[in-house]
Amino acid sequence: MRLLVLGAGGQLGCDILARAEGHGVVAEGVGHAQCDIALVSQVRELFDTGSYDAVINAAAYTKVDLAEAxxxxxxxxxxxxxxVVADQCRANGLPLLHVSTDYVFDGNATEPYSHLAEVSPQSVYGNTKAEGERLVLEMHPDAAVVRTSWLFGEHGPNFVKTMVRLAFERETLRVVNDQVGCPTWTGGLADALLTMVTKTVSEDVKARGIYHYCGAPQSSWFEFARYIIDEARQYDEPKVRELLPIPTEEYPTPATRPMYSVLDCSRLEKEFGVVPGDWRYGVRQVLKAEFSRLGGRP
Ligand SMILES: NC(=O)c1ccc[n+]([C@@H]2O[C@H](COP(=O)([O-])OP(=O)(O)OC[C@H]3O[C@@H](n4cnc5c(N)ncnc54)[C@H](OP(=O)(O)O)[C@@H]3O)[C@@H](O)[C@H]2O)c1
Structure with missing residues (x-):
């Protein structure tokens, strides 16, 4: 099975490529420099020159705060x-998995968001992603949209790497404790996407419509940070002495984030047997890779 991965230079794209072989998949990664997904001519050329059985689109504009401006x-x-990607996939008869976000929700829920829940984004990023989902399913009714949340992995900047760096730079850290969601390790998400795509191509089960995949258990940013820093202690003693929980209003950002964005992943489990991975395992993998790359302290 030959898989085209768009957004190959991103943190998720890198992990899909790294884990494809383990799923018996030959993956070709294409990054921004090789193909701008917003240009029909470039995407069409990619499909005309390559020969693929399926596509995962992990390319996106992900700078949530900068998007406001x-x-x-x-x-x-x-x-x-x-x-554009969805239209070209449909025209070429290719299954597509398109990756999206929990930021399509407003965060007013009190129980996990079903894949059927209404979207109501509160930020420019969330709005453009929600519009993208809608267009993907309109252009290619057989495509699947996979929403995820709070991604972190070995590649690319993310919350885990930032917390480790700050813990070795500062004595006091203040982290938001009233936003609740699900940290998700890109390795676990990559495995989930590869399982979906291989089963879809072999026509075992077809991924179609909206799915959710995120890590477990749910957490606040503060609890997430506390776990990261505690685990980092086994590599070196951080400078941080005080880790303080703060409310969102004490850490204003240009983009509004959902206060609650836990995703209900039951559809994925029912149809593909994929269960949410424990994000704490992912944190340990990322820390191991990060400290070994840096040869000790960050
Ligand atoms: N990060 C999160 O916490 C999070 C949470 C929920 C959902 N998601 C979703 O998960 C997916 C993967 O996210 P990620 O964290 O892996 O993002 P990422 O690390 O920012 O990677 C996105 C990649 O897309 C590329 N890209 C940007 N514009 C492009 C264009 N016009 N044409 C082709 N490629 C382009 C970027 O390249 P350049 O950097 O060179 O522009 C980058 O390599 C995205 O759909 C995102 O919305 C992310």
Whole structure:
């Protein structure tokens, strides 16, 4: 099975490529420099010159706060680009898994969001991703949208790496404790996507419509940070002495985040037998790789 991975230079794209072989998949990664997904001519050329059985689109504009000031660029990638890829996949008869986000929800729920729940994004990023999802399913009714949340992995900047760095730089850290969601390790998500795509191509089960995949258990950013710093202690003694929980209003950001964005992943489990991975395992994997890359302290 030959798989095209768009967004191959991103943190999720890198892990899909690294784990493909273990699923018996020959994956070809294409990054931004090789193909701009918003340009029909470039995407068409990619499909004309390559020979694929399926596509995963992990390319996106993911700078949540910067998107507030650059709606045009976020829209170009997350809506227009998503639609171009979906249209070309449909035209070539290829299954597509399109990756999306928990930020399509408003965060007012009190129980996990079903894949059927109404979207109501509160930020430019969330809005462009929601529009992208809608366009993908309109352009390619057989495509699947996989929403995920709070991603972290070995590649690329993320919360785990930031917390480790800050823990060795500062004596006091303040972390938001009233936003609740599910940290998700990109390795676990990559395995889930590869399982979905192989089963879809072999026509075992077809991924179609909206799915959710996130890590377990649910957590606040503060609890997530505390776990990361505690685990980092086995490598070296951090400088941080005080880790303080703060409310969202004490850490204002340009983009509004959902206060609660736990995703109900039961559809994925029912149809594909994929259960949410424990994010704490992922944190340990990322720390091991990070400290070994840096040869000790960050
Ligand atoms: N990060 C999170 O916490 C999170 C949470 C929930 C959902 N998601 C979703 O998960 C997916 C993967 O996220 P990620 O964290 O792996 O993102 P990432 O590390 O930012 O990777 C995204 C990749 O897309 C590329 N890209 C941007 N514009 C492009 C364009 N016009 N054409 C082709 N490629 C383009 C970027 O390349 P350049 O850097 O060169 O522009 C980058 O390599 C995205 O759909 C994202 O919305 C992420």
């Amino acid at each position: 650059d709606e045009e660029l976020a829209d170009r990638v997350n809506r227009v680009g998503a639609g």
